[in-house]
Amino acid sequence: MVRKNTRTIKPRIREILSKKLPSELVGLLPKHWVQIGDVLILPLREELLPYKNEIAAVYAQVLGVKTVLRKGWILGEFREPHYEIIYGNDPVTIHKENGIFYKLDVSRVMFSPANVKERIRMASIAKPNELVVDMFAGIGHLSLPIAKHCKARVIAIEKNPYTFKFLVENIELNRVQDRMMAYNIDNRDFPGEGIADRILMGYVIRTHEFIPKALSIAKEEAVIHYHNTVPERLMPEEPFRTFRKIAREHGYEAERLKELVIKRYAPGVWHVVVDIKVFKK
Structure with a gap:
């Protein structure tokens, strides 16, 4: 996975979404996220939920991912994520790290x-x-x-x-x-x-x-x-x-x-x- 310069990405995201969201919500946009392969996990505050799909689409566009998940909880014996798909429809990805390929469903596998x-x-x-x-x-x-x-x-x-x-x-x-x-x-x-x-x-x-x-x-x-x-x-x-x-x-x-x-x-x-x-x- 290629690391992206967040110093340029965050202003770009805010610029685009400032035209789509009420001004008081722009400052609540996530400043941190997790990318696994070409799937993004995005933490969203409750105030942003009415606009979750629009927000996810912009993050996907700017970061170049195919699917965005709203971060939820890790629960149960199997430590399973409970994440909502808010953009795209395919949470299965291949994440490469240190010469290893990890294929997984990011919405259901930790x-x-x-x-x-x-x-x-x-x-x-x-x-x-x-x-x-x-x-x-x-x-x-x-x-x-x-x-x-x-x-x-x-x-x-x-x-x-x-x-x-x-x-x-x-x-x-x-x-x-x-x-x-x-x-x-x-x-x-x-x-x-x-x-x-x-x-x-x-x-x-x-x-x-x-x-x-x-x-x-x-x-x-x-x-x-x-x-x-x-x-x-x-x-x-x-x-x-x-x-x-x-x-x-x-x-x-x-x-x-x-x-x-x-x-x-x-x-x-x-x-x-x-x-x-x-x-x-």
């Missing part, structure tokens, strides 16, 4: 541009021929870079059938079928035990509930990339403290290798990832 540094980090995290198990694969956000750039073997598990469809397409699109296998199941039903050199746990809020399953998949010594959301008042002890406690209950010791803040999740709450080495006691 993809966070704020996680870009973590996706790029994954492109150099593993060794060739390591066996990596991605317990919450999505469309391959974290595991596609590992398969393509690290040349590792990957088992990608995704429970949501609609998201899984894009995961399979992305494996083919990135030509990693020879080293990446996908399962459309709940990761707790995955039959493999003691097989993984490395495990990805790219989930939030309830990730700790899946630690016992991750340990059962891990070899006697392995690395787990453990994501979770943490109130700021509990950092830096959490989330590693909880992980280590559960690991010890299941016969594993845990060593914190690295901890990174991914992004602000909510006021006073952060999405973090901890790289943890686990080994049998």
Whole structure:
């Protein structure tokens, strides 16, 4: 995706819409947006909703996108977006990043541009021929870079059938079928035990509930990339403290290798990832 100069784009948008909107609304126009492939996610204040289609058409014209979505909420077990299409009719796009092609339906499948540094980090995290198990694969956000750039073997598990469809397409699109296998199941039903050199746990809020399953998949010594959301008042002890406690209950010791803040999740709450080495006691 080519980055556009917003310093020239924003005045242009305001200039066009100042002829279409009441003057008091022009100052409420979004100054920030998210573009994924050729689909735009636009946050709109309630006062602008009567003009949402006109506004979306102008943003689409100036930014050169095919579809505009009104930003809504991310809800449910599958972290699904609930976004309204306000311009165009095709929310499916291909987003290219760091040599990886991600095909997805932006209106129904989660993809966070704020996680870009973590996706790029994954492109150099593993060794060739390591066996990596991605317990919450999505469309391959974290595991596609590992398969393509690290040349590792990957088992990608995704429970949501609609998201899984894009995961399979992305494996083919990135030509990693020879080293990446996908399962459309709940990761707790995955039959493999003691097989993984490395495990990805790219989930939030309830990730700790899946630690016992991750340990059962891990070899006697392995690395787990453990994501979770943490109130700021509990950092830096959490989330590693909880992980280590559960690991010890299941016969594993845990060593914190690295901890990174991914992004602000909510006021006073952060999405973090901890790289943890686990080994049998």
